[in-house]
Amino acid sequence: MTENTAIERENAQNEFMAEAQRILGQKGLVTDADDMEPWLTDWRGRYHGAARALAQPANTDELSGIVALCAQHGVPIVAQGGNSGMVGGATPDDSGTAILLSTRRMNDIAIDADAMTATCGAGAVLQTLHEAAEAQGMRFPLSLGGKGSATLGGLVATNAGGTQVLRHGVMRALVAGLEVVLASGEVLDLTSHLKKDNRGFDLKQMFIGSEGTLGIVSRVVVQLSHGIADRRVVIAGIASTQDARRLMQHCQGAMADALEGFEIMPQSCLDAVLAYIPDAQAPLDGQHPWYALMEFVADREGADALGEQVEKVLMDAFEAELVSDAVIAANETQAEAFWQLRETISPAERAKGPAMQHDISVPVSKMPEFIDAITESVLSAHPDHEVAAFGHLGDGNVHLHVIAPAGSDGPKWEQETGKKLSAHVYRSVTDWGGSISAEHGIGQDKLQTLRDTHDPVALSVMRKVKAALDPDGLLNPGKLV
Amino acid sequence: MTENTAIERENAQNEFMAEAQRILGQKGLVTDADDMEPWLTDWRGRYHGAARALAQPANTDELSGIVALCAQHGVPIVAQGGNSGMVGGATPDDSGTAILLSTRRMNDIAIDADAMTATCGAGAVLQTLHEAAEAQGMRFPLSLGGKGSATLGGLVATNAGGTQVLRHGVMRALVAGLEVVLASGEVLDLTSHLKKDNRGFDLKQMFIGSEGTLGIVSRVVVQLSHGIADRRVVIAGIASTQDARRLMQHCQGAMADALEGFEIMPQSCLDAVLAYIPDAQAPLDGQHPWYALMEFVADREGADALGEQVEKVLMDAFEAELVSDAVIAANETQAEAFWQLRETISPAERAKGPAMQHDISVPVSKMPEFIDAITESVLSAHPDHEVAAFGHLGDGNVHLHVIAPAGSDGPKWEQETGKKLSAHVYRSVTDWGGSISAEHGIGQDKLQTLRDTHDPVALSVMRKVKAALDPDGLLNPGKLV
Structure with a gap:
């Protein structure tokens, strides 16, 4: 590099930073290394990166402005929500050229009780949405371990799942509308959330699960459900994975959508969990090769029959020899304790x-x-x-x-x-x-594995779409595609 | 045009047709004008086009072969299913340069009772799928007027809706997997139908509702539902559209997903229908500004309570002054007659x-x-x-x-x-x-209206995706994008 180009580069960098500061204001641009540090490592501590600055826009206008500026200067952008992803998808590489873009200040939540939707800034936290919906007698039926940090934007970008997918589907099924800032800085408004809209292919679907590589989600409209009127949480001992599936089919046949969760674990996982949680109790006597954790819910008014129905379903399952033993949580405390057994498997196994x-x-x-x-x-x-x-x-x-x-x-x-x-x-x-x-997605963790195992035709289509929407490759480079 | 280029062009055309014949076999290529004629006009008779030939591949290999050949020769392709679309989306322009590609020979249906899915050739007819699912105690919960001709491929390409969308959603929600032939002739296999798959953005969503402009659907995997154990069809007289919506919310609050259909019509539509159907009976006494047609279903085993529940819901609605009168169909014949009133509105109004x-x-x-x-x-x-x-x-x-x-x-x-x-x-x-x-989609009918009314950013993204997947613009030109 000649001295001149070095000076030019420094000038460009200064100009870029001054303009970014102007767009984002005092709170919106962090350049102090210590302040940036926590966001440059993924929460499991497996990936570490560097960034020229941390941008924290307060609204879509600022987000659009900083993305347009990055496009103009050829600066890569790594979007980050709660930084609780599992595959390093929100951690920049170590070159230090990228802007790390956090949506955390865009965290407003507006509930439309009549339409049963919530419109959320990309940085709104899942648990806050849960609470806001519950306060109005509704619920957002997607939950996962990181709910205290995961943001709506991140949940969309990773098409998150969780423990209630059986009935309600993954994030893709719950998103009613999106606003996305494109690589150019243009704002694509897909928030109209019509139940039926056949004006061509559904653009919002492209951005769900795209891990910030096609655009940056700035606003999310999600569908809410009626609040739960009653639930029954059951743990059953079963002989084999085949029986587990038969049991699930049996429960679905009798209870249809009322079966919201069906999780399985082997005896060894239960042992690990019981050893890990102080004073935890085995839910059933004796040993069973496998355990099923089932949640049945009723969201109809006057769902007085749920308890009786669940008892009958289990009785029938017992007679059909699908379960060797089963227990219904006697109250909410025990129901939570049953779920805690399931949710503690990961840390217990890790230990x-x-x-x-x-x-x-x-x-x-x-x-x-x-x-x-x-x-x-x-x-x-x-x-x-x-x-x-x-x-x-x-x-x-x-x-x-x-x-x-x-x-x-x-x-x-x-x-x-x-x-x-x-x-x-x-x-x-x-x-x-x-x-x-x-x-969990692909991120940087599974990028090579995806290349090694995925259908080359599918990979080629993904790359074509990526090139069409982000021709300069500035959006979350080195991830997914 | 010089004589030489005319000869070259004729040679190229002969070569193309000979190769097409080789790929498709005797039954697979129709060039006789009379034989092609019925497929060159849309069923409502509003659009008429021309084609150099009608290709009828018997399987994905042949479909892929003919598309690759078209790519090589720069020949446009217009895919057609049951030719029962509403917007001229499957009718070629009148230049006669295009191949009209019918999927109707690709009509196999394979039901996996265990997975509750059906894998269908793109040309399989909706009603045939209904019957195949019912024969195994299941159902495919999407239906519409053209079910006797509409094909699965066409339903995907147009993201069809129908009368059961309230609970089950449009086609997009029911497609579990797709196989698509790309503009190059490459086959994109997205049929693995995993309930959870986060290997990047969901490519199959791009093709749903793309009206044959991004690729040609060759195979569709759909999710089936449990068969209906019982249903109740109700017609209610209501005072206003506001009351109609309140009534719907009331029914959903009490019955949740059991409410599968909620259709409305004004007195004038009912009058038109009663005049149109010989010997048809008014379902209620007197006149009502609006009518709601509601279908409640139970697909749980032992849903003995449905009738009683519906009666209670209507009683409560009556007391809340949401309905002025209501009748529950006494039997299946009457239930069908109620639905016939709704389904006859279009022809009755047209008359x-x-x-x-x-x-x-x-x-x-x-x-x-x-x-x-x-x-x-x-x-x-x-x-x-x-x-x-x-x-x-x-x-x-x-x-x-x-x-x-x-x-x-x-x-x-x-x-x-x-x-x-x-x-x-x-x-x-x-x-x-x-x-x-x-x-109904965009097709050629609403192309200009889409350009006039739609968000320019959204249109630009659609065009970029189109250009990425079909750079030569050979797939259904002049439609949608």
């Missing part, structure tokens, strides 16, 4: 030592067979390892953890064994017609 | 004489106010006209017919008054945040 974690899916009907097959194939190659498969049976989504033998050196094991083992899992799930990422 | 028909939507909560406002504004400008607004209140989708004064000369009226009147309706609905096409 066992180094592990490779896989968030994968196969067609729902193949799930039982797949769990058995993948467990067997992993254990036959690594007999001293432990496999824990648990999760959302109803969605065909299993979290498959493979745990290193006790006393393993984590980094060494991951390099020598873990990576190969993961490659095997991802190859297998692809061969089964499944997905290497059921709900 | 009144020339009319402009508008398939429009606004946010559900604004629908009552919008119907009143648009009716008033049309009638104040055209006091001798008649306005009939009817349709899917629950979806915010109204079919608004404006009928010319008795004795009007149809074509003259349409030119002098009808077109201006439609422009007013489309401008109004756009101002209300609504859509100029709720369920």
